Amino acid sequence: MESMQCIFNWELNMPITWTAQYQDERANIEIQGIIIASHQEFNGYISGEFSEKIRHYSGVGQIEVCLRNLKDTGFQTDDLERELNHKISKADWGEYFAYHQLETSFNITIPWPSQWDKKKNTHSLPGADIIGLKREDDTVTFVFGEVKTSEEIRHPPQVVTKKADGLITQLKRFEDGKIISNLIQWLLIRAHGKAWESDFDSALRSYLTENRLFTCIGILVRDTTPTPKDLSCIPEHLTLRCKVNLYAFYLPAPLHDCITKSIPRGIAYAGE
Amino acid sequence: MPANNWIVEAYGEDRIKHAAEYSQELLCQSVFSKFDAQIQWDTEEDLQNIYSALEVIELALVDAIRRENKKLILEHAENAFKIYRIIALPENQNERIKHIVKTACFAILGEKNADVRRWLNENEKIPLGSQKYSNWAENLFFDTAVAFLLTVRKNGWQDLENSSILISNLRKSQKKFEKQYLKENTENVTSAGLELVAFYHLAKSIDLLAIFFRNGENPIKTLQDINFHLDRSSEAIENAKIAEMGLFIFWIQNAIQLMVKNSIWWILTRVNSNITKFVKQLTAEQNRKPIFELWPPQSRALLEEGLLDPVRRAVVIQMPTSSGKTLLAEFRILQTKQNNPDSWVAYIVPTRALVNQITNRLREDLAPLGMIIEQSVPAFELDPIEEELLTSSEAFDVLVTTQEKLDLLIRGKKLKNDSRPLGLVIVDEAHNIRLRERGLKTEMLLTMINREFANVHFLL
Numbered sequence: 074m075e076s077m078q079c080i081f082n083w084e085l086n087m088p089i090t091w092t093a094q095y096q097d098e099r100a101n102i103e104i105q106g107i108i109i110a111s112h113q114e115f116n117g118y119i120s121g122e123f124s125e126k127i128r129h130y131s132g133v134g135q136i137e138v139c140l141r142n143l144k145d146t147g148f149q150t151d152d153l154e155r156e157l158n159h160k161i162s163k164a165d166w167g168e169y170f171a172y173h174q175l176e177t178s179f180n181i182t183i184p185w186p187s188q189w190d191k192k193k194n195t196h197s198l199p200g201a202d203i204i205g206l207k208r209e210d211d212t213v214t215f216v217f218g219e220v221k222t223s224e225e226i227r228h229p230p231q232v233v234t235k236k237a238d239g240l241i242t243q244l245k246r247f248e249d250g251k252i253i254s255n256l257i258q259w260l261l262i263r264a265h266g267k268a269w270e271s272d273f274d275s276a277l278r279s280y281l282t283e284n285r286l287f288t289c290i291g292i293l294v295r296d297t298t299p300t301p302k303d304l305s306c307i308p309e310h311l312t313l314r315c316k317v318n319l320y321a322f323y324l325p326a327p328l329h330d331c332i333t334k335s336i337p338r339g340i341a342y343a344g345e
Numbered sequence: 346m347p348a349n350n351w352i353v354e355a356y357g358e359d360r361i362k363h364a365a366e367y368s369q370e371l372l373c374q375s376v377f378s379k380f381d382a383q384i385q386w387d388t389e390e391d392l393q394n395i396y397s398a399l400e401v402i403e404l405a406l407v408d409a410i411r412r413e414n415k416k417l418i419l420e421h422a423e424n425a426f427k428i429y430r431i432i433a434l435p436e437n438q439n440e441r442i443k444h445i446v447k448t449a450c451f452a453i454l455g456e457k458n459a460d461v462r463r464w465l466n467e468n469e470k471i472p473l474g475s476q477k478y479s480n481w482a483e484n485l486f487f488d489t490a491v492a493f494l495l496t497v498r499k500n501g502w503q504d505l506e507n508s509s510i511l512i513s514n515l516r517k518s519q520k521k522f523e524k525q526y527l528k529e530n531t532e533n534v535t536s537a538g539l540e541l542v543a544f545y546h547l548a549k550s551i552d553l554l555a556i557f558f559r560n561g562e563n564p565i566k567t568l569q570d571i572n573f574h575l576d577r578s579s580e581a582i583e584n585a586k587i588a589e590m591g592l593f594i595f596w597i598q599n600a601i602q603l604m605v606k607n608s609i610w611w612i613l614t615r616v617n618s619n620i621t622k623f624v625k626q627l628t629a630e631q632n633r634k635p636i637f638e639l640w641p642p643q644s645r646a647l648l649e650e651g652l653l654d655p656v657r658r659a660v661v662i663q664m665p666t667s668s669g670k671t672l673l674a675e676f677r678i679l680q681t682k683q684n685n686p687d688s689w690v691a692y693i694v695p696t697r698a699l700v701n702q703i704t705n706r707l708r709e710d711l712a713p714l715g716m717i718i719e720q721s722v723p724a725f726e727l728d729p730i731e732e733e734l735l736t737s738s739e740a741f742d743v744l745v746t747t748q749e750k751l752d753l754l755i756r757g758k759k760l761k762n763d764s765r766p767l768g769l770v771i772v773d774e775a776h777n778i779r780l781r782e783r784g785l786k787t788e789m790l791l792t793m794i795n796r797e798f799a800n801v802h803f804l805l
Contacts, residue, residue, distance in 0.1 A: 132584055136535065139542050139581040146549035146574065147516050149523070156527045157538040185586070200588050254400045258407055259588035262595055265411040274347050281355040281401065 088177055089118045094299040094323065099308045102317040106299045109325045116326075119335040123173055128337050130169040130186040133159050160343035166332045167222025167294040168202050174322060175290070181205040181216055184260060184269045199246060204256055206272045207288055213275040217253060218290030219243040224328045228302035233293065241310045244291050248313060253287065289313055293321040296328040350417055352405040356398075361405075364398030365424040367391065371431050399428050406454070410599060422455030430464065438476055439483065442490045443593060445471055449497045450596035453603055456641035465498040473498075480529065481522035482540060486590075488515055489548045493597055496555050496604065499637050502630045508555040512548045539585035546578035547594055554601055558637045561610030561628065568605050575601065607638045612647050619679040620653075622714055636672070643669045653680050659803040671703070674771050675710055677804050678743060681768040682716070688768030691794075692745045695774045695783075697722055703773065704745045711743070721746040721754065748772075748783075752790050755797060767798040772805045 095106040109115045136157050143150045161169075168186075175181040183205045203218035221232035221240045233240045246252055257277065264273045279286050293303055304319045311317060324331055336342055348354075353361050402425050409417035429448040435441045445465075452461030465471055473491055478484035488511045495508040523541065530537035550571045557567045575598045582591045605611055613624050627636045639647070642664050646652045652660055652673060660677075664670050678690050694703050704720040711718060719741040746754075772787065794801055 135584045136539070139539055139577070139584055142573075142577050143542055143545060146545045147552075148519055148545040148548075152524050152527060153538050153542065156534055158535075160535075162532070200586065250400070254403075255592060256588050258404060259591050261404060261407045261411070262591070263583070274351075277352065277404070278347075278355050281352065 088122050088173075089114050091174075091178065091322075095301045097301065097305065101313070101315070102308045102311065102319065104301070104304050104308075104319045106301060106303065106321045106323065108299055108323045112325045115324075116334070119331055123170070124335045124337045126173050127161070127166070127169050127335060127340065130172055131159065131161055131165065131340060132186075133337075133340055159340045161336065161340055162343045163222055163328065163332065164220075166328075166335070166342075168220045170222075170294055170322070171203065171220040171292040175203070175205060175216075175292075179207070180209065181207045182269050182272060184267065184273070185263060199243075199252065201247075201252070201256060203290055203292070204260065205290075206269060206276050208272065212279060213272045214279055215253075215257065215276045215287040216290055217247055217256065217287060218292065220292045220294065222294040222328065224296055226297060228297075228300050229304065229306055230293070230295070233303065234306065240291050240293065241307055244289060244307070244311060244313070244317070247289050247315075250285065253285070285315075287315050289315050289317045291317070291319045293319075294324065294328075295321055296324045296326065296331070299323045349412065349414055350405065350409075352401060352408050353421075356401040360394070361398050361402060361424070364395050364402075365427055368395065368424075368427045368431050372427065375431070395428060395432075399425065402428070406451075407595075418454055419456060422451045422453075423457060424455075426451040426455045426457050426461070434468075438472065439487065442472060442487055446490050446493060446593065447596055449494060450600040453497065453600040458607070458638065458640060462498055465494060466500065481518075481526035482537065482544075484518065484522065485515060485541065485544045485548070488512075489544055489551065492548065492551045492555070493601075496551060496558065497600075499558065501633075501635055502559065505555045505559050505637075509552055512552040512555075515548055536585045536587065539581045540587055540590060543578045543581035543585060543590065543594060546574040546581065547597065550574040550578065550601060551597075554604065557605065557610065558608060559628070559630075561608070561624065564605070564608070564611045568602075568611070571601060571605060604638065607641065607644050609636055609639055612639055612644055613676070616653055616676075617680065617683040619683040619714065620676060623675070623679055623710070626710075626713055639672075640669050643673055646673055647676070652677060655680065655684055657802075658800075659805070661805045670773070671706060674773075674804060675707065677769060677771070677802075678707075678711065678716075679714075681802065682742060685766065685768050688766045689741060690743045690769045690771065691751055691767060692743055692771045693748050693751055693773060693787075693790075694745065695747065697747070699773065700745050700747065707743055707745065716742040718743045718745065720744070721750050748787055748790050752786070752793075755790075755793060767794070767801050769802045769804060770794055772803070 090110040091107045092110050093105050094108045095104075097104040136159065140150060140154055140157065143153070172183045172186055176183055183203065185204050201217045202220040203216060205216035205218075207214050207216045219240055221230075223230035223232045225231060231239065236242060257280065260273060261277070264270045267273075276287075291304075291307065295303065299321070303321050307319055332342055402421050406418065406421035406425060409421055426448065429444070429451055432444070435444055449461050449465065452458065452464075465473075471494070473494060476487055478487060492508040492511040495504040495511070498504050526541075527534055527538060553567060553571050553574070557564070557571075578594055579591075579598065582594050609624050609627060613620050626632070629635060646662055646664075650660075651657055652662070653676060662670055662673060674692070678692075681688055681690055692703060692707070694700055700720050700722055704718055707716075707718045717740070721744055744751075770791070772791070791803065795803075
């Protein structure tokens with residue numbers, strides 16, 4: 074497939090060079106398939122800069138801090154100390170990879186790296202893999218999105234189409250204003266005194282004055298041959314009124330190798 | 346940081362005002378039916394507008410909390426409470442308890458403590474009992490939420506004891522259920538585990554709160570301990586990365602801090618020994634209706650307006666009817682007696698019926714502390730028994746009477762300032778001073794007292 078010009082922001086300090094392999098635009102939905110230009114550059118990136126980023130995104134060290142004073146509550150700590158550990162899954166790795174690309178190439182700040190999207194009995198409202206602030210010209214908007222990672226040789230992969238928790242299903246959830254509202258409230262609580270506070274305030278102003286304006290992002294991380302078939306089925310299922318960006322990142326090496334090369338010391342790979 | 350209240354302005358102040366007024370109107374319409382009666386919305390669009398406004402009010406409330414803007418916290422929380430009260434309670438058990446907890450938190454932040462206690466008492470659908478749970482996290486979440494609601498409701502010692510019992514039972518159940526729960530969540534064990542950690546700290550802070558309401562020991566240290574566990578809870582839920590539960594804990598945290606600061610212990614125990622004894626009596630287990638917290642106007646009068654400041658000779662309290670002025674008067678009586686044990690207090694009320702009512706109330710509250718409360722009912726002349734009572738050197742500590750009778754006693758030289766100084770004059774219903782004839786009489790009486798009795802204090 075012929076290379077096309079990429080629409081993301083090349084002026085930024087990008088750690089690796091990406092090229093758009095395919096792109097499409099339908100109504101409010103933009104699709105891009107993106108490949109890495111240099112294998113050598115990529116290898117250096119994932120074992121160096123990105124490895125450090127995994128440490129940041131995963132919050133390593135926080136578990137020990139959180140468990141430190143638990144004994145004072147009168148509850149037991151033994152099982153929690155044993156079970157809670159720093160393991161990251163394939164899905165976690167894909168999310169961290171997506172965060173870093175958004176932060177370095179798309180001018181999006183990720184103030185609260187989130188990985189929770191499993192609905193449990195006590196939670197009625199799922200979170201979002203991506204909660205961010207996007208700066209474009211002089212305006213800042215909220216970004217909410219989902220990330221899926223797959224090695225499956227099927228186009229589209231099941232992580233896109235699965236009814237229960239596929240990418241389409243999860244993006245459709247953003248039609249429910251309550252989810253977005255909860256996430257914004259939570260960010261507002263955390264915003265005080267943070268470097269991103271003024272961007273957050275701008276995004277909230279846009280959200281309130283421009284009829285709940287935000288951007289929705291869907292990301293697929295793959296280690297297969299690039300093909301538009303991976304994302305082309307999504308637009309027909311999405312009725313979101315907001316702008317939607319769909320990106321497929323094609324890794325130049327098997328996913329498993331990428332993960333093992335990039336996981337820093339002190340964090341284990343949980344496998345699938 | 347942008348201007349105060351910018352969130353409401355960006356959305357439209359009129360829209361928020363309209364939503365609050367509309368909610369109030371609907372609440373008034375349903376006031377004669379049961380509290381949980383289904384509100385009849387005019388149109389689906391009205392309902393959507395209310396939800397939309399509520400989203401903005403909640404955001405504005407978070408913003409006001411981050412700016413520590415008390416006025417806006419009060420305004421937004423009150424509006425949120427108004428709207429939450431009229432939204433139908435969800436059928437789902439977990440959703441319902443979240444809704445109730447949020448309603449309670451908004452009420453506390455909006456200084457609607459009395460309203461929410463009544464709402465919790467009268468709403469039959471509030472699940473303040475044991476439920477069936479599908480896993481440990483649900484059990485922990487639900488019982489912690491109920492324990493919190495019991496500390497808000499405070500129907501006597503039983504609620505506070507039940508709150509502690511619920512937390513204690515959770516500690517016992519942890520060993521049995523936690524391991525299995527973590528096994529079932531291996532895929533997200535870090536998040537699931539940290540969520541439990543957040544709730545263990547929250548449960549501990551609620552337990553500390555319930556114990557504090559009962560014994561009032563060491564208020565400052567208790568608040569520090571409560572804040573310590575609330576901070577750990579917040580830290581853990583942030584790392585668990587569960588926004589919805591993070592918000593849930595945020596609202597409870599803010600409400601709990603205010604509940605401690607509104608507690609009678611926090612406000613009054615360090616004032617003097619008389620008042621400490623009185624507070625112990627007010628909160629005692631055997632008390633039929635123990636008082637664990639003061640209403641916000643009472644707290645403000647004591648903490649911010651200097652009601653118990655001995656330097657202030659005249660204090661005017663302007664509070665709505667039934668908002669607890671008599672209790673404030675009792676605190677002031679105790680303060681007066683502490684500063685000068687030999688002094689006596691004149692409590693002026695407008696009618697004979699009120700003489701009886703106030704005398705009974707003061708006797709009930711202050712007689713156990715050794716105070717003698719007497720009344721002098723309106724009459725044109727003193728009878729010999731009454732005269733003896735009033736002129737005896739250790740006759741009474743508080744005399745409840747009308748202004749006419751007090752005028753008669755002072756003019757008749759029956760109450761002298763030489764051996765037993767008049768320490769305090771309390772005028773109930775002092776707003777009547779605006780009434781032409783009676784108001785003039787009150788004013789003349791107070792002028793005469795001020796002239797005849799040196800160093801007397803006034804509470805109007």
